[in-house]
Amino acid sequence: MHSIERRLTVGLGAVFSGLVLAGALALYLSMRDVLHDQFDAGLRVKALVVITATEQQGGKIDVDFSDRFLREFDDDVATAFFQVWQVGGPSVERSDSLRRRELPQRFGTMKKPAFWNLRLPSRDRAGRAIGIKFRPRFDEDDEGSGRAAVDAVVVVAAERGDLDELLRQVGGFLGAGGFALLLAAWLAVRVVLRPGLRPLRRLADQAASIDARNLGQRFPEADVPAELQPICERLNALLGRLETSFQRERRFSADLAHELLTPLAELRTLEESAVKWPDTAGPEMFRETLDITLRMEALVLRLLELARAEHGRLAVTLAPVELGTLLREIWSAHESRTREKSLEITFNGPQSSPLQSDAVVLRVIAGNLIANAVEYTPAGGAVRVDWWVTAAGAQFGFEVTNPAPQLSESDVTQLFDRFWRKDAARTGTQHSGLGLAVAREFARALGGELEAKLRADGVLALRFACAGKGSRASPV
Amino acid sequence: MRVLYVEDSASLRRSVAEALRRSGYAVDVAEDGEEGAALALAEPYDVVVLDLMLPKLDGLALLHRLRAASKTTPVLMLTARTAVSDRVAGLNGGADDYLGKPFALEELLARVQALVRRRYGQTVATIELGPLRIDTVAKWVGCRGRAVDLKPREYALLEYLALRREAVVTRSEIEAHIYDDLANPMSNVVDSAICILRRKLTDAGVPPVIHTRRGWGYCLTLHDVCTPSSAD
Numbered sequence: 001m002h003s004i005e006r007r008l009t010v011g012l013g014a015v016f017s018g019l020v021l022a023g024a025l026a027l028y029l030s031m032r033d034v035l036h037d038q039f040d041a042g043l044r045v046k047a048l049v050v051i052t053a054t055e056q057q058g059g060k061i062d063v064d065f066s067d068r069f070l071r072e073f074d075d076d077v078a079t080a081f082f083q084v085w086q087v088g089g090p091s092v093e094r095s096d097s098l099r100r101r102e103l104p105q106r107f108g109t110m111k112k113p114a115f116w117n118l119r120l121p122s123r124d125r126a127g128r129a130i131g132i133k134f135r136p137r138f139d140e141d142d143e144g145s146g147r148a149a150v151d152a153v154v155v156v157a158a159e160r161g162d163l164d165e166l167l168r169q170v171g172g173f174l175g176a177g178g179f180a181l182l183l184a185a186w187l188a189v190r191v192v193l194r195p196g197l198r199p200l201r202r203l204a205d206q207a208a209s210i211d212a213r214n215l216g217q218r219f220p221e222a223d224v225p226a227e228l229q230p231i232c233e234r235l236n237a238l239l240g241r242l243e244t245s246f247q248r249e250r251r252f253s254a255d256l257a258h259e260l261l262t263p264l265a266e267l268r269t270l271e272e273s274a275v276k277w278p279d280t281a282g283p284e285m286f287r288e289t290l291d292i293t294l295r296m297e298a299l300v301l302r303l304l305e306l307a308r309a310e311h312g313r314l315a316v317t318l319a320p321v322e323l324g325t326l327l328r329e330i331w332s333a334h335e336s337r338t339r340e341k342s343l344e345i346t347f348n349g350p351q352s353s354p355l356q357s358d359a360v361v362l363r364v365i366a367g368n369l370i371a372n373a374v375e376y377t378p379a380g381g382a383v384r385v386d387w388w389v390t391a392a393g394a395q396f397g398f399e400v401t402n403p404a405p406q407l408s409e410s411d412v413t414q415l416f417d418r419f420w421r422k423d424a425a426r427t428g429t430q431h432s433g434l435g436l437a438v439a440r441e442f443a444r445a446l447g448g449e450l451e452a453k454l455r456a457d458g459v460l461a462l463r464f465a466c467a468g469k470g471s472r473a474s475p476v
Numbered sequence: 477m478r479v480l481y482v483e484d485s486a487s488l489r490r491s492v493a494e495a496l497r498r499s500g501y502a503v504d505v506a507e508d509g510e511e512g513a514a515l516a517l518a519e520p521y522d523v524v525v526l527d528l529m530l531p532k533l534d535g536l537a538l539l540h541r542l543r544a545a546s547k548t549t550p551v552l553m554l555t556a557r558t559a560v561s562d563r564v565a566g567l568n569g570g571a572d573d574y575l576g577k578p579f580a581l582e583e584l585l586a587r588v589q590a591l592v593r594r595r596y597g598q599t600v601a602t603i604e605l606g607p608l609r610i611d612t613v614a615k616w617v618g619c620r621g622r623a624v625d626l627k628p629r630e631y632a633l634l635e636y637l638a639l640r641r642e643a644v645v646t647r648s649e650i651e652a653h654i655y656d657d658l659a660n661p662m663s664n665v666v667d668s669a670i671c672i673l674r675r676k677l678t679d680a681g682v683p684p685v686i687h688t689r690r691g692w693g694y695c696l697t698l699h700d701v702c703t704p705s706s707a708d
Contacts, residue, residue, distance in 0.1 A: 257556060257558075261556035261577045264578040265485075265577035265578035266485055266491070267578075268578045268580075269487075269488060269492055269579075269581055270487065270491050272495075272580065272581035272582070273491050273581060276498075277498055280491075280494065288487055291487075292487060
């Protein structure tokens, strides 16, 4: 599993390691160059001493050098060596420290001498050498004699053991310092990262503690780092939607249980009574049990309809429909109830309103809307049914409006919930509370949408609008 | 014993009320919370059987109203909402018992009977008074092993007097607890019932146990020493 803390620690550690390594290497190399330069400068001085002591006399090279000047050339010290050659000629002089051994002959000019590392002839130690080709000064007697000048080559070598040891020490110091720095950097990264990532860890812990039982929890939006604030806001919004959805599902389950358990209790009580007191069993009881059974059957069928519509498996068959006629027909089924409640009904729409749709599905949608209006409009109230069809039936819809003084704005958001009814007691046995949920799913099956709006004057408007022949349902 | 049954389902209301009546209870019914609350507050019921989801006023609100008015009538909640949270809410709200739908009729009757017993401080189902033995579960009355043939209303009257034995019970209390709201308060139904009950008990060999306290009412006791009291 990827951990941000681990990745940051590794990333920052790698960067720090690279920087420390590069810094230490650069420091080591620059120190080595400085020390080499200093060593080379010392070699050059020694070479100049030898050059100064060299003169030509009568076409011959003479080196007037004494080991007393520089003790390292002496046989008993033997940490430095020199040898002088006449160019193209033999060796003319060498230090006592060389004894009879030879130095390799390589050279540059006075301005740009040749430097190189070598194994010293004495005791086979590591050393460094300088080689210069030069023109020895003339002896006082030969000066101005017009004699042809000869050139000489001097090679001076010295032990570099001390230099190498110093460089080793510097390297060791830089290595140890770099390692200590890396360790300190790693600790610093941990110390800085841990508290920095704490809000993220808290967020993760809180998210892990949320399950279906405590969806009411919310992430803190104040006192969190700015980077986490939008995440908390989004998560809270998501939790809010999830909680609402869970509440609806729980309510649906509880409502479904209630809808089924009550008729079951009715049946059981009737039958147990008949067993306990056989004289209670008779046509009346059987009629009652039949009513209850039919009610349960209707409920189950409605639930099946709803389930099929919700899963897009509602069969839709398009055929010519006369919308105005259809709405009036549906209303006619409620005429007696309308008269009982003295409701006033108004129809508004084009006389001719042909379109292509599924009459059966439309009947369910409109039937539920109209039945809802008849049931819940207070006695003496006015119900209005409007419909419209655009040219060639491309778009059509209808709207049922009725006074709904018992509804509040918050009720409207639940109108399409399965089993939702304003009266939690579900007193009426004719209405299961599934009608509007079914109507909305059927509306969607036709490619339309059913919406509810509570106007300021307390009038509820249920509006179905459809874009003509479109439908999302598939035949079954 | 008088029971109020508040239930919005017409079928349940009818069948459960009938079952309670056949078990010897005087039963009043209400189909919504408001009507139920009005009855429960006005009448001295021995038990209220209450549905939770009711129109106008839900069962819990009715219960709160009842308890707020210091009514101690035992309440049996009867509902399809049987989640633990619902049961806890009901019991914490002052219900004495909780029964989920669908229920066994026998269990409902037994629970109602248990609540009645508890209301009168009776812990066992059998009441014995000298040779007289009353089995409140079997609704059976006997004397020295011989059954006394009583009609449900007569049994209910005897059971009520037995539950309040050694205390004077007024006529109005008997009317309130034994007869439902269909009984005519102006009739001498109580006196007639007492008279019939006395005769049947005497015929069965039971010594005189129902004594008249003039100006007060009746008292069930082996000794003719009673004190006036009120159950509600």
